[in-house]
Amino acid sequence: MSGFDTGWLALREPADKAARNELLLAELASYLEGLEAPTIMDIGCGTGSTYRSLSGRFPVNAYWQLVDYDQLLLAEAERLIGSAAVSYHRKDLTDLSTLTLEGVSLMTASAFFDLCSGAFCEDLAEYLSTKRIGLYTALNYDGRISWSDPHELDLEIVGAFNRHQRGDKGFGVALGPQAAAHLEGAFTCLGYRTKTADSTWHLDLSHAALQEAFLRGMVSPVAEVSDLNQDQLSTWFDFRLAKLHAGGRLDVGHIDLLALPL
Numbered sequence: 001m002s003g004f005d006t007g008w009l010a011l012r013e014p015a016d017k018a019a020r021n022e023l024l025l026a027e028l029a030s031y032l033e034g035l036e037a038p039t040i041m042d043i044g045c046g047t048g049s050t051y052r053s054l055s056g057r058f059p060v061n062a063y064w065q066l067v068d069y070d071q072l073l074l075a076e077a078e079r080l081i082g083s084a085a086v087s088y089h090r091k092d093l094t095d096l097s098t099l100t101l102e103g104v105s106l107m108t109a110s111a112f113f114d115l116c117s118g119a120f121c122e123d124l125a126e127y128l129s130t131k132r133i134g135l136y137t138a139l140n141y142d143g144r145i146s147w148s149d150p151h152e153l154d155l156e157i158v159g160a161f162n163r164h165q166r167g168d169k170g171f172g173v174a175l176g177p178q179a180a181a182h183l184e185g186a187f188t189c190l191g192y193r194t195k196t197a198d199s200t201w202h203l204d205l206s207h208a209a210l211q212e213a214f215l216r217g218m219v220s221p222v223a224e225v226s227d228l229n230q231d232q233l234s235t236w237f238d239f240r241l242a243k244l245h246a247g248g249r250l251d252v253g254h255i256d257l258l259a260l261p262l
C-alpha cells in the first residue's frame with residue numbers, strides 16, 4: 001500500500017488531464033511519431049491515469065509498461081485498461097537496479113517526482129542517459145497554492161504544507177516543489193534538450209469534491225509541521241470549506257517537463 005488511494009487518484013484524473021500542458025504534449029507526440037513502435041514506461045503509474053490521458057495521442061502501435069510498487073493500484077490499472085498493448089510491473093523504484101530499460105523509448109511519470117529525492121532524480125537521469133531515453137513528467141507540484149478568497153492564515157499554512165512536502169516519502173528527503181527544476185538541471189547537464197511548462201490546476205465549483213479532498217489532505221501535514229493550534233486550523237478549514245461550496249476557486253501550481261536526448 002502506497003497511501004495513494006484509488007478514490008483520490010480517480011478524483012484528480014480529470015483535473016490532471018485538463019491541466020497537462022498542450023505545447024509539451026504536441027512536442028512529445030511529434031517526437032514519438034519519429035520512432036517505430038515505441039515502448040513507453042510509465043513509472044509511479046498508480047491506476048494508469050497517464051496511459052489514459054496520453055495513449056490516444058501517441059502512435060497506435062506504442063507499447064506501454066506500467067510500473068508501481070502498490071499491488072492494489074496496479075490491479076486497478078489492469079482492471080481499467082486491460083489492453084494487450086500494456087504490461088504491468090510491480091517494482092519498488094527506490095531500487096533503480098530492478099528497472100530494466102531494454103527496448104524502452106520513453107519514460108513518463110505524473111504527480112510522482114515531487115515524492116523523490118534529488119539523488120534519486122540524478123541517478124534516474126543518468127540511467128536514462130546511458131540509453132538516450134527521454135522523459136516526460138507532468139503535474140509536478142511546484143509549491144503554489146492560492147484561493148480566490150484569501151484568509152490571513154493562508155501564507156503560513158501553504159508554507160507549512162510545502163515544508164511537509166520536503167519530508168521523506170520513501171526516497172529520502174523529497175524535492176517537493178523543487179522537483180521539476182532539479183530534474184531539468186540534471187538532464188541539461190547530461191546534454192538533453194529540456195523544456196518546462198505550466199500545468200496548474202484551476203479548480204472551481206465544478207471541482208468541489210476535488211477541492212474538498214485536497215483541503216482535507218492539507219490538514220494533517222500542516223498540523224504535523226506548523227505551530228498553529230487546533231482551533232486556528234479548524235477556523236481556517238471551516239472558512240475554506242464554506243468558501244469552496246459558495247463557488248470559491250483554488251489554483252494549485254504544477255510544472256510539466258520534457259527532456260529529450262539530442
Ligand SMILES: C[S@@+](CC[C@H](N)C(=O)[O-])C[C@H]1O[C@@H](n2cnc3c(N)ncnc32)[C@H](O)[C@@H]1O
Binds near residue numbers: 046093110
Ligand atoms: C500521486 S500518485 C500518482 C499516480 C499516477 N501517476 C497518477 O498520476 O494518477 C504517486 C504514485 O507513485 C507510486 N510510488 C510512490 N513511491 C513509489 C516507489 N518507491 N516505487 C514505485 N512506485 C511508487 C505510488 O504507489 C503512486 O501510485
